[in-house]
Amino acid sequence: MKVHERLDQELSKQGKTQAALAEAVGVSSATVSQWRSGTKTPSATNLVKVAGFLGVQPSWLSYGELGGKTKTVDPKQRDAYRRECVWYHRPAPQDAGRELGNAAGFAFHGGLSTFGRETSQNILDEAQPGQPTVEARYTLIEISGSRLNSFLEAIKFDDLKPHLEAAADSRQKVAAVIRRGLSALADDGRLILLRVEDYGAKGLVGPEYDDGNYMAVVRNILDSFKGDNAGGSYGLGKSVMWACSQFGMVLINSTLSVAQDGKREGRYIGRLELPWHRLTAAEAGSPEAYAGPAWFGEKDEARGDVTRSYWGNEALALDTYLARDEDQPGTSFLIVGAYDPDERFQTIEDMHDELVRALAANFWPAMVERAGDDPGMMTALVRSERNGVTIKSDLVDPHSYTPAKARMLRMHRDDLTVDSLEQPGDVVRRRITLEVPKRLSDGAHGSQQHEAVLLVTEADEDDTDANRVAFLRGSHMVIREELVPGLRMGSRTFHAVVLAGLAAGGEPADKAADRFLRAAEPPEHDDWMVTPDVSSSYARGYGTALKNFRIEVRKAIREIVGRPTRDLSDGPDALKELLRINPPTVDTTKRPRVKSAVGKPDAEGRWSLDVRVSLPAREAPWRFSPVLRFGTDSGAAIPVVWEKLVPETRCTVTGDVVVAEAGAREVRFHGTSRADTHPVMASLATALVDVRVYKEASK
Known part of the structure; x- marks a missing residue:
């Protein structure tokens, strides 16, 4: 089901009207009709409002039951990948040179914030031409018990373990990380995976052993393979995924926008990034020394022991948490043994919150809706699950995290x-x-x-x-x-x-x-x-x-x-604080202020606005009337009458008076102007909102 289908189904199920939803969200009935038909998609901000009206999770409305799906695995496919997929470890060079770690992994200051920044930048860069919005999905997955055992069996971890232990047996920085990862896996019996997905992107297009996106990501170092105006340019951003794995391991499943050798779906490959290491003769056979990198895939008979992409095996994707939810082109990356290199966050709950913060802080401009309420360049979802049970889910809304900035760009x-x-x-x-x-x-x-x-x-x-x-x-x-x-x-x-x-x-x-x-x-x-x-x-x-x-x-x-503030009676607040001799018991210089007023003219020619008012702290509840004016190209702003004021958060409305709850620091309400009081057409004016404060606490 698509967004519009879930929306239409839930409205019908709850017996709620299209008009009621339009009024709650602050859009026209025509816009809701377009959402229900699928001709238009709500922005992340409007999805959050719609979800609140319907009493459902925004992530469900946008994506459905992510993580809760159970699919039947074809045992023949499972037998096939267990038989055909192997790890290929690149032999050490003949001149005995050693690479004791990938320098690209140390190019950035580590941490989940950097991880979110670099991976989302790559997702934006890989948006499919003509695709208005690319979807970024981040899922933290903690597994233990039978789920952990099944996953380790699927990736043939027993074959890898000698290489990991040998790589950990040195004094290198990366070796210490591998040691901690192996120790935590053995002692705690749990593993954290971090899946990064994009939908509406190009996918890992290109041949197996020549120039293209696939080679740039999977095999090459310092290969950007992007256009002149992309975000990234050094080919370093991808390295943060391997740097955030305690084992240096990333598994990949991609749906291509352009077929490669007649195939589009399920291009699967794994890459392991280890330093140079040596196995004993008994462990390795021959050779004993390995360069470090390894790849998990189908053995390429034409190239000896080298592995290549393994295509179209849904059982492998399901068993390794890389099954894609839709057939849209794009790529899913799974960081195995995910951790925070800065060692600030250990639980998936804390890692989840940091990823949400990083995405909101770095990409709010890309997520702010376009003109006409169309979604921005990118939407972002962060989910966390533990052994198949969803713990947290956040659809990142820029207006919730950076409201003033998001409103500024929208205006x-x-x-x-x-x-x-x-x-x-x-x-x-x-x-x-x-x-x-x-x-x-x-x-x-x-x-x-x-x-x-x-x-x-x-x-x-x-x-x-x-x-x-x-x-x-x-x-x-x-x-x-x-x-x-x-x-x-x-x-x-x-x-x-x-x-x-x-x-x-x-x-x-x-x-x-x-x-x-x-x-x-x-x-x-x-x-x-x-x-x-x-x-x-x-x-x-x-x-x-x-x-x-x-x-x-x-x-x-x-x-x-640099111009003076509107209230010139006593000077700037900071100066008044410095010059105050006998501070009053109540700070009368502070008053409610409009934090944001976001909206636009609706189909009926009325201004429809979502207003947020910040309130200074005081014991008695604040009481005020919102004042609406139209600003035009010349002259003073002209007062306009409200047709309706609807309370949304921590307030009530009687007539044109808003009364905040006691102790509230912010209230939200929705307002619609009365068209017959407009001095000019709504589309020709800027709606300006201020507040008139009443001295008495309440009436």
Whole structure:
């Protein structure tokens, strides 16, 4: 079943109407109709709202019963893979040289955050051309008892164990990790697996022993095999998967977008990344020394002991937790003996939370819905299960983790930006010029001027990540986020983001800028700086161009936020705190503030808005009236009447008065404007929401 089928089925089962769902989510009935028919797919944010209305899990609504499926295994297929799949260990070179670990695995600062960042970047890079949204799914799996024994038998772990023990018998860093993994497996009797899947991607296309995605991932080192405007460029990102395995083992199952030798489904291969090691004659036969890498697959008779892809065996995929849920092209990777190299997280619950945090922090721009409520470039699901029982499941919603930033980008995509910060929720858009130097290496272009997009919105004073600017380009991964220095006293607290390269548009200059900025990224893709790729490919002036670009971004931000706050009676809050002599028992300078107001005109020409209001701490409940105004191209904002206010979280509504629950720090409600009070058409105005606070606690 697809998303629309589960939605339609659940609405019918519960006897709830399409109109009621539309009102609860804040969209038109026509939009819900499109969701039910499958002509349109809800964004992750709307899926969370729909799931809340129906009382189901967002992950179920989006993906169905993941992990809970039982399939009948064909015993003939199981017998076949047990007979035909073997491990091939590359012999040591004749000159006796030793590689005591893969250097690519040490190129990044380790940890699950890096793992999530690099693997999701690769998933975005591998999105199938013409595919609007690629799905990323992360599943943590803990197995023990019979499940563990069956898995180890399927991957022929007994054949591997002598190699693992020999590789662990050294003083190398990687050897210590293998020793701990073997010890934990023996002592605890459990194993953690981490599956990373993409759907709507290319899959591991390409021949077995020649150029292509398959070779770049499975056999080659430092082979990126990506386009000029991809996120990755060094071929290093894949190494984090092996680095997060205590055994250096990753198993792979892929459905191809383009057939290879007439086959598309179930391309299976395993790769083991060990350092050089030597077995005793009794263990190894001949030879005794091994280079380190090994591959699990079908023996290639034409090449001796070498193994190659093993195709179309569903029993092998099921027995090794790599069965794919749909026939969409893409790849599933299984990290065997998954762990956190930073050793901060040991349980699958803690690892789960860290992956969710990492995906939200690094890829919120890629997950924010496009104009018209269409899903963003990527959706992400994180699940955890223990011996087949789901423990946690999170559909990553950028509006839940970075609400102000997500709303800011959404306002830009809906073209609802303004020239200056006047009302809560305003988003200012400015153009910042990047001078792209002449490209020397292939004569592709001369020097060009690229116009990046800067977005700025006001933040809550207590936001811990405020006064920072995030930088991103066409991959929509956050490249860098940094504090803005030199802010004047009294400047507004803010969030800012810079959309550069193809994130700003699709013109030739945008593409040239994206290529330049990609070249300016180090292997970690966490900065724009002068790299060997930049200095060898571009005319001089590249360093100045990068420096001036950052200077202009900071200058524009300081100008936008440097104006005085709306409440000029007592000066900035920070200054009032410093000058206070006799502090009052209640801080009367703080008041409820609109944290976000997200929406758009509906089919009936009304503004439909989801509003979040942050509340300062106090014992008595806050009581206020939301004020709706229309901002136009010129003149002051014009008041508009609410048609309906619907409480959603920790509040009640009577007429146009919202009363928060005692102790609530945030309330949410949905509002719809009354069309006959509009001074202009809703589509020609920006909806601005503020609050009028009542002094008495409640009535």
